[in-house]
Every structure is written in structure tokens, then in C-alpha cells.
Amino acid sequence: AQTVTQSQPEMSVQEAETVTLSCTYDTSESNYYLFWYKQPPSRQMILVIRQEAYKQQNATENRFSVNFQKAAKSFSLKISDSQLGDTAMYFCAFMNLDNNAGNMLTFGGGTRLMVKP
Amino acid sequence: DTEVTQTPKHLVMGMTNKKSLKCEQHMGHRAMYWYKQKAKKPPELMFVYSYEKLSINESVPSRFSPECPNSSLLNLHLHALQPEDSALYLCASSQEGQGMANEKLFFGSGTQLSVL
Numbered sequence: 001a002q003t004v005t006q007s008q009p010e011m012s013v014q015e016a017e018t019v020t021l022s023c024t025y026d027t028s029e030s031n032y033y034l035f036w037y038k039q040p041p042s043r044q045m046i047l048v049i050r051q052e053a054y055k056q057q058n059a060t061e062n063r064f065s066v067n068f069q070k071a072a073k074s075f076s077l078k079i080s081d082s083q084l085g086d087t088a089m090y091f092c093a094f095m096n097l098d099n100n101a102g103n104m105l106t107f108g109g110g111t112r113l114m115v116k117p
Numbered sequence: 118d119t120e121v122t123q124t125p126k127h128l129v130m131g132m133t134n135k136k137s138l139k140c141e142q143h144m145g146h147r148a149m150y151w152y153k154q155k156a157k158k159p160p161e162l163m164f165v166y167s168y169e170k171l172s173i174n175e176s177v178p179s180r181f182s183p184e185c186p187n188s189s190l191l192n193l194h195l196h197a198l199q200p201e202d203s204a205l206y207l208c209a210s211s212q213e214g215q216g217m218a219n220e221k222l223f224f225g226s227g228t229q230l231s232v233l
Contacts, residue, residue: 033220046224050221091160102165102167102173107159110157110158
């Protein structure tokens, strides 16, 4: 089994600044993906970014990038040039690809991010 | 079309009612999921269907009964629920449920359920 921990329940950032959300995970698996999902007040779960564990290069998607430290089992999300629309709950999630029963996600507890004007 | 559609968006039911939640996707995905999310908590997995077969049941009470009539449709039948079952119920789908290298989950917008 795996666990995902987000140690920052709430964070805030000024518009246009940069913020980093932390995530650590614990697993004995070797073939997995890591994700960041965003859940705004509408409660729609939106995929922000994905990292394949076998890739050393950190994933980036426009203003969003990750710092993946495999040995330390750390997976942080950096949001650059924060926008008001980034206000949401952010969930870090783990997917074990060697699970024959299905590729379900295990979520961390979430970080509530508020972007202030 | 990268959409997972859930209906209804809101549902209020009494403890003696029988109701159903519906989830539909037309992306050709072969795995579908039900998650339950309480307020200010992460989603918790309930069921996984892979190729229309139930592959995971996370010890969910029998008052929740999933059904996958075909690869595009997933239902969750509700009967004799308790007030503590009030939550957001999220449906998700992914391309294929067993170790595919391009996996990601697409989520619907959820059904907010209130049990009185």
C-alpha cells in the first residue's frame, strides 16, 4: 500500500507571485505515476500535471512545474505567476501501474491555496 | 470529447428511498471508478470497473450497489442510505485499467448527495 502526505493544509500567495506546494509519498512500488489535481469551488477535479516515475526530467505545463525527487519520495508543485483562477484545493495523487485490478489514484489530504489580489 | 458526465448534479433523498447515480463517458475508456468525497477531505475510492467487470470493491456497504451495463456507462444504485453517506460522489474514467503507460483519470463534476 502507498500513502501520500501533504503537510500544508492551507497556503496563500499574492497574485503574480510564485508558490510551491509540498507532497511526499511512501511506496515500495517501482512503476508509478504522480499527479497534481486541482479542485476549484465548483468541485470539478482537474488534472494539472503528471510525472512518470521512470523519467528524471521534471514535468512542466505552462505556469505549473514539479520538482520530483525520487530518492526522497518528494513531489512538489510550483505555480509561477499565480492567477486568481488558481484559487482551489490541490491534491497530490499516486497511481501504481503494476496493480492488475485497476489504475486507481491514492490522494493526499489536500492543500487549500488562496491567491490574493 | 474529453468529458465525463454525471447526473444528477444534486440529489436529496430520505433513508428509505431508492435512487441511482449515473455516469457516462464517450472517450472509449475501459476503466471506470466511483469515489466518495466528504467536505474538505480527499476523494476515497469505492469501486473500480475494468472492462465492465468489477475489479475492486473497497469494502463499501451493500447499500451502495454499482453497475456497469456497458463500457460507456456506470451506475451507482443507492438504497437505505444513512445521513453519514451525504457526500460528493465522483465518477472517473481512464483509458485502460491495467498498467497502460499513458494512464490518467478524467473526472466528472460529481453528484452532491444529501441524505435526510
